[in-house]
Amino acid sequence: MAQTESAPAADKAAKAPSGPPIIELTGIKKTFWRGKEPVRVLDGLNLEVATGAFEALMGPSGSGKSTLLNLIAGLDRATDGLVRVAGEELGGLSERQLARWRANTIGFVFQSFHLIPVLTALQNVMLPLSLTSLGRSERKKRAETALRVVGLEDRAAHYPRQLSGGQEQRVAIARAIVNDPKIIVADEPTGDLDRQSAEEVLTLLGTLARDFGKTIMMVTHDPAAAEKATVIRRLDKGVLS
Ligand SMILES: Nc1ncnc2c1ncn2[C@@H]1O[C@H](COP(=O)(O)OP(=O)(O)O)[C@@H](O)[C@H]1O
Numbered sequence: 001m002a003q004t005e006s007a008p009a010a011d012k013a014a015k016a017p018s019g020p021p022i023i024e025l026t027g028i029k030k031t032f033w034r035g036k037e038p039v040r041v042l043d044g045l046n047l048e049v050a051t052g053a054f055e056a057l058m059g060p061s062g063s064g065k066s067t068l069l070n071l072i073a074g075l076d077r078a079t080d081g082l083v084r085v086a087g088e089e090l091g092g093l094s095e096r097q098l099a100r101w102r103a104n105t106i107g108f109v110f111q112s113f114h115l116i117p118v119l120t121a122l123q124n125v126m127l128p129l130s131l132t133s134l135g136r137s138e139r140k141k142r143a144e145t146a147l148r149v150v151g152l153e154d155r156a157a158h159y160p161r162q163l164s165g166g167q168e169q170r171v172a173i174a175r176a177i178v179n180d181p182k183i184i185v186a187d188e189p190t191g192d193l194d195r196q197s198a199e200e201v202l203t204l205l206g207t208l209a210r211d212f213g214k215t216i217m218m219v220t221h222d223p224a225a226a227e228k229a230t231v232i233r234r235l236d237k238g239v240l241s
């Protein structure tokens, strides 16, 4: 009896990687200013994420989930505290260094896909590579590989409007991985999708963590989506549990 009850928990523990931390936040504070009023969103937050983990971040609207994700991704800076991600102390980087670090280290996935409507799936996926010194044929080859990973190589010539929502999000994931980033941050990636498409996107994220060694930090409102992750964290009133 006791054994049966503990099985799911043991399962979860076996799934969760325990590698060295790739994300280490220490004593993080983030204050926004609304006029003269400080809005203290994060107030002394600590977080360690193991390399290769697929983590879900839940919490009420306005609790600071996107803020936290933006700090991890180097899109915003902490008011106080140490942000160490993929071996870099982000507070010590200039804006220019931070932009370069971000382009090499982080893949972004958004709720509303953010594909460019006048570009084909392949062209959308190639886009992040246009900032690199790679030639066109190499960029094309890498984008084709990324589309293959998400199972959409046969949709390369389609425009976003010719794809379903789930396919659009998978193209967006291909675009996020085309640079081979160590970390993928996904802010409510299944928020605009039906159940079936959401399942496909979550399965894909799980595969990227398990088989491709990506570390994934996913914000979600959906308990069923969070269940697909190896670790579930909750943020409430600036406190992480
Ligand atoms: N750029 C900003 N300027 C002022 N306040 C902000 C800014 N970004 C977020 N906030 C505030 O910080 C709080 C947390 O926002 P957010 O991280 O977006 O929450 P969540 O993603 O959990 O819904 C909210 O009160 C929001 O209004």
Ligand SMILES: [Mg+2]
Pocket (backbone or CB within 6 Å): 065, 066, 067, 187
């Ligand atoms: Mg948010």
